[in-house]
Amino acid sequence: MDTKCKELQLLLMDIHYGEGKMSEKVREHLAECIDCQVYWQEIQELKGILAPLDFDPDISHTDIDNALLRGKKRETVFELFQFVVVGLIYLVMVFLVSKRVNPNYYFYYQGFLYLTLPLFSLPIFFRRIKKEDSHG
């Protein structure tokens, strides 16, 4: 096989996949070269063999989008729930302490709350950062 046939067969492959047009030069060579005729015949037959594989998978992009949205919504609701629970626990603790603890120590308790509240929020904070990382 000479280099001209090699080049032409690459062109034939392009033509076969619809990325090139059958020019007069290609047509003339094809008419007189047995090697290239056989090659052209073979890729035409290949098309028939591969035809059953040439289909678009049945994917519903709307369904995928909806599923992703549902997941996101659920996550948001869960985060809100977590936040509300932590908030309620602190409110109840403040209420209980203000009723039961000696008012002289209430100031220290408040200090303790202000210092520890940010620490208890850290898991929510890190979860949020991790989530935003994974979304790019």
Ligand SMILES: [Zn+2]
């Ligand atoms: Zn040829």
